[in-house]
Amino acid sequence: MAIVKSDLNDWPRFWLRPFLEEEEWGEATDSLSAYETDDAFVVKTNVPGVPADKVDVSVEGGVVTIKAEHEETKEEKSKRKVVYREGRTAKYLYTTSIPCPVMADKAKAEIENGVVTVTIPKAPEAKPKKIKVLARGK
Numbered sequence: 001m002a003i004v005k006s007d008l009n010d011w012p013r014f015w016l017r018p019f020l021e022e023e024e025w026g027e028a029t030d031s032l033s034a035y036e037t038d039d040a041f042v043v044k045t046n047v048p049g050v051p052a053d054k055v056d057v058s059v060e061g062g063v064v065t066i067k068a069e070h071e072e073t074k075e076e077k078s079k080r081k082v083v084y085r086e087g088r089t090a091k092y093l094y095t096t097s098i099p100c101p102v103m104a105d106k107a108k109a110e111i112e113n114g115v116v117t118v119t120i121p122k123a124p125e126a127k128p129k130k131i132k133v134l135a136r137g138k
Helices: 011-019
Strands: 003-005 032-036 040-046 055-060 063-078 081-097 108-112 115-121
Touching: 032 081, 040 063, 040 081, 055 108, 055 115, 063 115
Parallel strands: none
Antiparallel strands: 003 081, 032 040, 040 115, 055 063, 063 081, 108 115
């Protein structure tokens, strides 16, 4: 399984930034975890401060992609004249391959406390099957 995370703190990519597409770079370090249960493939990642409507999740060609972007600004004003402005932009791009057949059309994504959880049900052929053992002999 390949897990790819785009991160501005990866300094060689920072210097290449003028030559990269905007979607190819990120500005925060956070983790991604992916695991299987008997019934599903699950991906979790942190996107702190990003509201649900700014998170895009796609499942295509055996790959899960999570993109998120959020911009915050804070201003202090004095008599309607801006004296201070601070901004923060967070961009996340996570991609991981899916190691088993899944039902992509049944995928669900939720965000809670800054953590995105994507649950993709396994296809019937990928689920474990119990095999009954028969006794032979006497």
